[in-house]
Amino acid sequence: MSMKKHFNPHKSFKVAASREKSMDLYANLWATPVIYSIFGILLFAFAVWADSGMNLGSYIPAAITLEYQLTRTLLSTLTGGILSLTTFTFYGVLAALTTFSVQFSPRILKNFMMNKVTQRTLGIFIGSFQFVLLCLLFVNKEGSFFFIPMLATGLIMVSVATFIIFINHIVTWLQVTNMTDNMKEESVLTAKNLLMKELDQYRVNDPESVIDQVPQDKAEGYPVKIEESGYIQTIDFISLIREAEKDDIIIQLEYKIGNYAFQSTPLLIYWKDHSNSIDESKYRSLIRIGKNQNEVQDIEFSLNKLVEIAIRSIGNNDPKTTIRTLYQIGDLLTRITHVSFTPYLVDEKGRLRVVIQNLVFEDYLYTGFASIRHYSRENVIITTEILKVLHAIAKVIDKQDCKALWEFAVYTIRTLEYNFLHTLDRKKLYETLLKIAETTGYESEYNRLVHRMLAGMTDSEDRKEVEFKIPVNSEGIR
Structure with a gap:
């Protein structure tokens, strides 16, 4: 049994935790628009301060400044225009995505809305609308204006450019080849973070070296029960190993990531050779349970997205899409095939600490192709x-x-x-x-x-x- 060196477990889990928090945040469509709205308000405050507070427009040549009435007319026109642009864009996008999700998979809607280009496009539209609307509200006295109309015009030009980029993004993203490739890369990222970077450092090369440490009688163990039903979303394996080492116990997880766990059933079982009390609540806190599955550590969930697209394309008499998706699934399986699938995790001293509910190659093979084979x-x-x-x-x-x-x-x-x-x-x-x-x-x-x-x-x-x-x-x- 060997432990790999030059590995920072804290850094590895920070990356996973950061990705989890990022997914939680950006799963909400309001996150990026709020950031851009704040930027729009700050830009508005600067423009009003420059034009109305400091009256800087009077120091700029008259040829490039606008009077009060023309400024209000411009702002009124731009406010209606950008609102119409935003409404038209996302109405059309959601209509197309609804049709596409029915044809392939309803889960692609979440993927699309979490996409950075989608979020930033909505943010630019909302931020620009916020700026123009606030300027229209506060431009209420005569004078020469430069910063307000110029910034408003500049934001509209940025919005139009964003609109063109966004339409191109939709056309590219909704191509089945690109969509399935994105899903495959998402699964590869999950596999690398979980199996290769995080867990692989604590797995044993030879399971026989720790088999004598594996508890055989569950009746001698102490179950830690689930307080609320839900999906096992993420597990902090590194902290689990460290806490088990501190308490000198061996833990066996009763569920794997992605399983639905019922209330009052054992979440994990631990064994100890001493009479010291164990704080079970800290172990519950290291396992996150939620209402939905997510892709942070759940390779099987990401794989099932590809499977669902293949199955729906069979029903839609679209063999080309099915075949392309089959090869994406195959490519994903070849990337994780050399990963160690032993269920035993040890501490730095080589002592067994955690036994996980493990998926082996045969399980991934069945998950990837069994449903497609059936249909x-x-x-x-x-x-x-x-x-x-x-x-x-x-x-x-x-x-x-x-x-x-x-x-x-x-x-x-x-x-x-x-x-x-x-x-x-x-x-x-x-x-x-x-x-x-x-x-x-x-x-x-x-x-x-x-x-x-x-x-x-x-x-x-x-x-x-x-x-x-x-x-x-x-x-x-x-």
Whole structure:
């Protein structure tokens, strides 16, 4: 067992906590507009002070200043214009997103509204409207104005430029390829922060080295029960390990991140070899429970977004979107395939402190493809593409995961109705399955699967044609 050096656990969790707070803040659409509104008010205060308080407009050449009446007319026009621009923009955007979310996934609406370009666009529109409206309210005496009309005109020009950029952003973001790629990168970021940067430093390379420390009898443990039902959103693993080390206890988590936990059920169980009392409330505080799932530490939740898009595109008869999403899921799985999935977390001295409810490669494989396989069980084209993605994954996974991948490939292919497949479909299907078998080392199992399929065919002529076209490994008999 080895611990990696040159790693700052406090910095790692600060990054995760900062990301969590940022997501909580910007999940609310008002956050960025409030910041820009404050900036608009400050800009308004400066303009009024310069033009009305200090009367600086009188020192500027008359050719570039405006009189009172023209200034009010300009401000009135700009106020109505920017309000109309804001209303038109977001009405159209929400209408398009509503249609798009029904077609693909309702969760993309939240992703879009949390996007920085979306939030800043709304902020610029609201801040500009705030500035112009306040200026219109306070321009109430004769004089020469320069800063108020110039800043108002400048903000409107910025708003128009923002509008053009925002429309281009919508067109780009709503392309399915870009949308699924963004979701995949979001999942990769979660995996890197949780599995690679945070947890990987405390996992053991060899589970056998701590297996003798794992408590065997739950009856001897002390359960810490949940006070309010909800989703397990985040867990401060580093603090959990440190507090367990201080109290000299071993903790086993009863839920994994993303699970729905019911009130009064055990959140965790701890074991101790001493009679000292344990402050259970501090351990509850390290596990955040909320009404909704989020992406901060929940890789499975982010993965399910991609799965939902693939499933809906199957229902919408959009195979291209389904296939693109399948490859995005496959790419995501290849990125996390080399991460250690052992459930044991140890302290700096190598003593077991936390046992987590762990997801292994087989679980991610099932989460990523099982639902898609179910809804495409009558679609041989999509099923073949699933096998192609599995073959690509098979090339990069560790040898210990080959069995899980082969079994899932067999599980996938057995859902099809063999007797209703065209010979060419069978040929393409089994050619891909053979590649998986050769990559994972399951050629003999492939041959047995083919012969079992042939034995189940009732049409003798169809069977002869299939026997001629279906590929069989060199160890098999054609």
